[in-house]
Amino acid sequence: MRIVVDLNRCQGYAQCVFLAPEVFQLSGAEALTYEPNPDDARRLQVQRAAAACPVQAILIDRLNGAERSVTS
Amino acid sequence: MAEETAWQQALRKASRANPYPFYEELRKTPVARQPDGSYVVSTYRELVQLLHDPRVSSDPRKRPGAIPGADPLEANIIEMDPPEHDVDRRRMTRHFGPPERPHMIADLEPKIRRIFAGLLDDMKGKTRIDVVDEFAFPGPVTVICKVLGVPLESIPRFHGWIETALDGLDFGPEASDPEQQRRLAAVPAAVVEMRQFLADLFDQYRKQPGPGMLSGMAHDNGPEGRLPQESLVNNAMLMLFAGHETTVNLIAHSVLSLLRHPDQLEKLRRRPELIVPGVEELLRFESSVQLWHSRSALEDIEIAGTTIPAGSTIFLCYGSANRDPERFENPDKLDLERPNNEHVGYSQGIHYCFGAPLARLEVQTAVSEFFRRVENPRLVEDPPPYRHNQIFRGPRHLWVDIDGIRD
Amino acid sequence: MTMPATVAELVRTFKANGRIVIVGASLAGLRAAEALREEGFHGSLTIIGDEPYEPYDRPPLSKQVLKGWVPADHTKLPRLRELDAQWRLGVAATGLDRATRQVRLADGEQVPYDRLLIATGTRARQWPNRTEAALEGVYTLRSRDDAARLQQALVARPARVLIIGAGFIGSEMASVCRELDIPVTVAERGSAPLVGALGGVIGKIATEMQRDHGVDLRCGVGVSSLEGDAGGHVRRARLSDGSTVEADVVVASLGSIRNVEWLEGSGLAAGFWGVGCDAGGRAFDINGVVTDTVYVAGDVARAPHVLYEYQFLAMEHWDNAVFGAEIAAHNMVNLEPDYYPHLLLPGFWSGQFGVNIKSVGVPPFGDEIVFTQGSVKERRFAAAYGRRGRIVAAVTFDHGRWLEYYARLIEQSAPFPPPPPGWDRPDDMNPIPADFPEPGVPTAIPDVVLTGHDPNERRAEFRPRRR
Ligand SMILES: Cc1cc2nc3c(=O)[nH]c(=O)nc-3n(C[C@H](O)[C@H](O)[C@H](O)COP(=O)(O)OP(=O)(O)OC[C@H]3O[C@@H](n4cnc5c(N)ncnc54)[C@H](O)[C@@H]3O)c2cc1C
Ligand code: HEM
Ligand code: HEM
Numbered sequence: 001m002r003i004v005v006d007l008n009r010c011q012g013y014a015q016c017v018f019l020a021p022e023v024f025q026l027s028g029a030e031a032l033t034y035e036p037n038p039d040d041a042r043r044l045q046v047q048r049a050a051a052a053c054p055v056q057a058i059l060i061d062r063l064n065g066a067e068r069s070v071t072s
Numbered sequence: 073m074a075e076e077t078a079w080q081q082a083l084r085k086a087s088r089a090n091p092y093p094f095y096e097e098l099r100k101t102p103v104a105r106q107p108d109g110s111y112v113v114s115t116y117r118e119l120v121q122l123l124h125d126p127r128v129s130s131d132p133r134k135r136p137g138a139i140p141g142a143d144p145l146e147a148n149i150i151e152m153d154p155p156e157h158d159v160d161r162r163r164m165t166r167h168f169g170p171p172e173r174p175h176m177i178a179d180l181e182p183k184i185r186r187i188f189a190g191l192l193d194d195m196k197g198k199t200r201i202d203v204v205d206e207f208a209f210p211g212p213v214t215v216i217c218k219v220l221g222v223p224l225e226s227i228p229r230f231h232g233w234i235e236t237a238l239d240g241l242d243f244g245p246e247a248s249d250p251e252q253q254r255r256l257a258a259v260p261a262a263v264v265e266m267r268q269f270l271a272d273l274f275d276q277y278r279k280q281p282g283p284g285m286l287s288g289m290a291h292d293n294g295p296e297g298r299l300p301q302e303s304l305v306n307n308a309m310l311m312l313f314a315g316h317e318t319t320v321n322l323i324a325h326s327v328l329s330l331l332r333h334p335d336q337l338e339k340l341r342r343r344p345e346l347i348v349p350g351v352e353e354l355l356r357f358e359s360s361v362q363l364w365h366s367r368s369a370l371e372d373i374e375i376a377g378t379t380i381p382a383g384s385t386i387f388l389c390y391g392s393a394n395r396d397p398e399r400f401e402n403p404d405k406l407d408l409e410r411p412n413n414e415h416v417g418y419s420q421g422i423h424y425c426f427g428a429p430l431a432r433l434e435v436q437t438a439v440s441e442f443f444r445r446v447e448n449p450r451l452v453e454d455p456p457p458y459r460h461n462q463i464f465r466g467p468r469h470l471w472v473d474i475d476g477i478r479d
Numbered sequence: 480m481t482m483p484a485t486v487a488e489l490v491r492t493f494k495a496n497g498r499i500v501i502v503g504a505s506l507a508g509l510r511a512a513e514a515l516r517e518e519g520f521h522g523s524l525t526i527i528g529d530e531p532y533e534p535y536d537r538p539p540l541s542k543q544v545l546k547g548w549v550p551a552d553h554t555k556l557p558r559l560r561e562l563d564a565q566w567r568l569g570v571a572a573t574g575l576d577r578a579t580r581q582v583r584l585a586d587g588e589q590v591p592y593d594r595l596l597i598a599t600g601t602r603a604r605q606w607p608n609r610t611e612a613a614l615e616g617v618y619t620l621r622s623r624d625d626a627a628r629l630q631q632a633l634v635a636r637p638a639r640v641l642i643i644g645a646g647f648i649g650s651e652m653a654s655v656c657r658e659l660d661i662p663v664t665v666a667e668r669g670s671a672p673l674v675g676a677l678g679g680v681i682g683k684i685a686t687e688m689q690r691d692h693g694v695d696l697r698c699g700v701g702v703s704s705l706e707g708d709a710g711g712h713v714r715r716a717r718l719s720d721g722s723t724v725e726a727d728v729v730v731a732s733l734g735s736i737r738n739v740e741w742l743e744g745s746g747l748a749a750g751f752w753g754v755g756c757d758a759g760g761r762a763f764d765i766n767g768v769v770t771d772t773v774y775v776a777g778d779v780a781r782a783p784h785v786l787y788e789y790q791f792l793a794m795e796h797w798d799n800a801v802f803g804a805e806i807a808a809h810n811m812v813n814l815e816p817d818y819y820p821h822l823l824l825p826g827f828w829s830g831q832f833g834v835n836i837k838s839v840g841v842p843p844f845g846d847e848i849v850f851t852q853g854s855v856k857e858r859r860f861a862a863a864y865g866r867r868g869r870i871v872a873a874v875t876f877d878h879g880r881w882l883e884y885y886a887r888l889i890e891q892s893a894p895f896p897p898p899p900p901g902w903d904r905p906d907d908m909n910p911i912p913a914d915f916p917e918p919g920v921p922t923a924i925p926d927v928v929l930t931g932h933d934p935n936e937r938r939a940e941f942r943p944r945r946r
């Protein structure tokens with residue numbers, strides 16, 4: 001799956017880190033880093049994290065399959 | 073006698089089950105001065121703005137005329153300002169979550185599941201249950217005791233103290249009623265006992281380390297040092313308190329709100345994964361912490377066409393901001409799939425709820441298990457009786473008739 | 480027939496049958512395409528990108544990717560909706576003919592459009608000496624492939640990495656090297672790291688931060704030349720102060736170059752700082768007249784900003800790409816009076832040395848700075864920038880939760896210095912000169928640049944001096 005965190009919005013509440021520690025991590029007290037394309041098996045965890053984010057900074061892929069494969 | 077303001081009316085016991093019409097009135101003046109000189113903030117934009125304003129203090133001791141030592145909870149993080157607040161909160165977080173313990177809460181899931189499953193098992197054979205006393209209360213209390221390392225046997229004792237404290241506080245026009253005055257008078261003794269209970273517990277853990285946060289905090293040697301004894305006790309009190317009174321209310325309210333909105337319940341039954349965004353919406357819809365009282369302006373603050381003079385008490389009304397139509401479309405509609413649900417049920421800014429990850433896990437587990445296993449739940453009384461307290465707003469009892477408990 | 484009916488009719492017809500071409504298949508291009516569909520555009524949509532990959536996110540490249548936690552190909556951007564677009568990836572646009580409304584591709588094909596969005600972003604400025612740049616072990620960082628190569632080089636545990644340029648990306652790379660416990664030297668021609676973006680006062684704090692983490696930081700020096708061994712691998716750098724640095728990995732982090740070459744001869748106001756456009760994303764032509772068919776978004780755009788005396792602002796920021804793309808998309812399928820303006824308050828973040836650095840506004844627009852909250856010593860603080868008695872920007876180190884307070888003050892052009900906080904006051908709250916380098920003093924180019932009032936500026940190409 002694919003996600004992106006709008007780190008301008010993010011205020012480092014770390015709610016996502018509690019819920020999906022393999023996907024989201026803090027570097028120091030406040031700087032969030034994350035795995036942008038986590039394994040699909042983590043979808044539920046990541047959805048929990050996105051729902052919990054107080055400033056709704058986590059964007060999740062809303063497309064299942066189909067258009068994903070880009071051709072030139 | 074002057075007519076009561078919308079705020080005063082909202083705080084009356086009679087409004088507890090439904091304060092929302094008064095909030096609607098209140099929001100017409102986003103920052104409204106009250107007869108006692110305090111200011112009530114009821115709109116989303118202004119409330120969030122003040123949560124990020126460094127001229128606002130959370131420390132009641134900084135108000136003019138504050139009596140030193142009057143508030144028994146002083147020196148806990150919820151009533152402190154930076155830099156001390158930040159230091160103490162980090163000292164606590166080391167024992168609760170990231171960066172030091174990122175897995176601690178997530179790892180509790182099986183335990184939490186077992187606790188709520190056990191409570192549902194106990195209801196087998198019954199046709200009528202009290203969701204508060206049999207489910208919403210015992211679950212979170214057990215969990216917070218385990219997390220902190222407070223012996224389960226002591227639950228009845230500290231629950232009594234906390235009830236006494238909760239019943240004693242009143243910010244509304246009924247505060248001066250003799251009955252309420254009598255309740256208030258009972259508060260200090262309860263606090264003293266609770267404080268002593270926790271101080272003893274820390275003494276015990278200092279001699280003999282045990283499981284849970286309290287022992288960890290008492291023995292900590294982190295980069296910023298250990299919390300002093302006073303702060304240990306006060307923050308333990310805060311966590312014990314905030315750690316279940318709020319969660320109890322959210323579980324009870326979630327059951328109530330879903331039974332009142334069969335369409336949403338039906339949706340949840342069809343798509344159980346909706347519990348995740350659903351609990352955020354349920355908190356927006358009925359906020360467990362309706363208001364917060366401990367803030368004040370340290371400078372004159374201009375906001376929404378009003379100037380809050382330095383020294384004024386500021387009430388932040390989370391329950392109203394979460395129903396602000398300027399921020400939430402159809403705010404009085406429960407929508408488990410509400411997009412961009414940036415509610416303030418856990419606040420925002422530096423006092424953002426410390427326990428939110430734990431609360432979420434508990435409520436998601438409790439509510440989904442409840443509706444998965446309880447057969448044909450029906451409200452007996454609507455509205456149910458409410459607790460006295462205005463901050464921690466929730467049903468005192470929630471009677472529900474049921475056909476049985478599934479496995 | 481009334482006029483509004485005509486406009487509505489035009490809009491409806493265009494949304495149904497129009498042809499839109501987007502050049503640049505990255506953040507701005509993707510978000511614009513999604514926004515176009517969201518706006519109800521059902522016509523044909525073509526996205527042209529010279530990279531062979533579908534859109535990916537760049538900020539992780541200098542952070543979690545370089546560190547080795549996240550593979551470079553794990554940066555694909557999430558898709559927010561179906562696009563039903565024709566993707567032409569791996570082929571560059573090489574020309575624009577506005578008279579016939581066609582984009583020319585490197586493979587010779589001509590793609591016709593009714594509306595065009597230019598989202599070609601920037602590329603890394605290469606080490607100016609070509610022979611030296613060709614040495615093995617010399618890198619730049621802009622793309623996914625760059626990041627993968629550089630990360631591989633770090634896995635091999637070089638004896639020392641030399642980073643030339645201490646802007647945000649250079650500093651982030653230095654931070655990663657230290658996290659991986661790889662010795663690193665940073666050479667910066669300016670007086671301190673981040674000095675172009677945040678000024679000398681903050682630069683001094685960044686200096687201490689780097690040194691505390693064991694970075695061999697050398698400021699006020701340039702790299703004069705790179706030397707390789709017999710195998711053609713870089714081994715050594717000579718600095719302008721006569722010293723040498725032995726390094727087997729060298730990263731040139733010299734800022735970026737706008738990808739505007741393909742627009743040569745198109746008659747658009749395209750130049751060193753990008754393509755000039757109005758606040759609605761509509762491109763200016765070379766005479767300063769706004770076009771109706773060509774739009775610009777993202778790193779390659781420069782537009783006047785109401786908060787900054789309507790000077791043209793060039794912003795190399797993530798949120799500028801997202802928001803600018805959405806605005807341009809809206810305006811591409813609407814007509815006056817339904818245009819939206821791009822009024823974003825610039826925002827930026829950077830994670831380095833365990834500290835979250837965030838800013839709002841345009842710091843280099845200010846000439847004074849005041850610390851407003853927290854402790855500089857502990858590197859947890861907020862500071863505000865002012866100009867002529869108004870607050871114009873703010874920066875925080877691990878104090879991001881307070882940033883929106885300053886953002887609001889900036890939006891209101893509130894007085895500078897701002898009112899003091901009620902608690903946690905810094906030791907010294909007097910405004911001091913922010914100490915930005917004088918224009919013309921060489922340093923890493925900041926990633927928000929005030930580029931003057933002329934939509935068609937034609938400044939001389941910036942060339943690092945060679946010795
Ligand atoms: C390492 C790194 C770290 C960063 N960190 C941060 C950060 O922490 N915070 C922040 O706010 N921002 C950061 N940024 C900046 C951010 O990534 C950019 O602002 C953003 O990528 C801009 O998006 P864009 O779509 O406008 O341009 P780009 O991402 O540059 O995309 C332009 C695309 O167009 C393609 N193209 C160019 N010319 C042609 C042509 N003629 N024909 C076809 N295609 C063409 C390019 O190959 C590219 O794919 C960082 C950037 C980098 C490189
Ligand atoms: C649904 C459940 C909960 C809700 C709705 C809730 C809500 C809140 C709110 C609104 C605040 C901010 C008050 C303010 O300053 O304005 C807060 C703070 C706090 N909460 Fe919770 N809470 C919940 C559960 C918990 C739990 C389970 C804990 C257990 C540890 C907890 C501990 C705290 C603490 C310690 C603070 C103070 C944080 C600080 O000041 O930095 N809460 N909570
Ligand atoms: C063990 C639990 C608690 C006890 C015994 C207790 C007791 C008291 C007492 C005696 C007062 C003084 C009353 C007055 O000023 O008239 C007080 C003030 C207050 N306490 Fe507590 N309290 C407890 C927990 C809490 C908690 C957990 C909160 C909120 C989370 C809280 C909120 C308040 C508030 C709002 C006031 C009023 C402050 C003011 O008016 O300035 N209390 N409390």
Ligand code: SF4
Nearest residue numbers: 010011013014016053
């Ligand atoms: S929960 Fe949201 S605000 Fe908090 S760290 Fe994660 S992304 Fe940032």
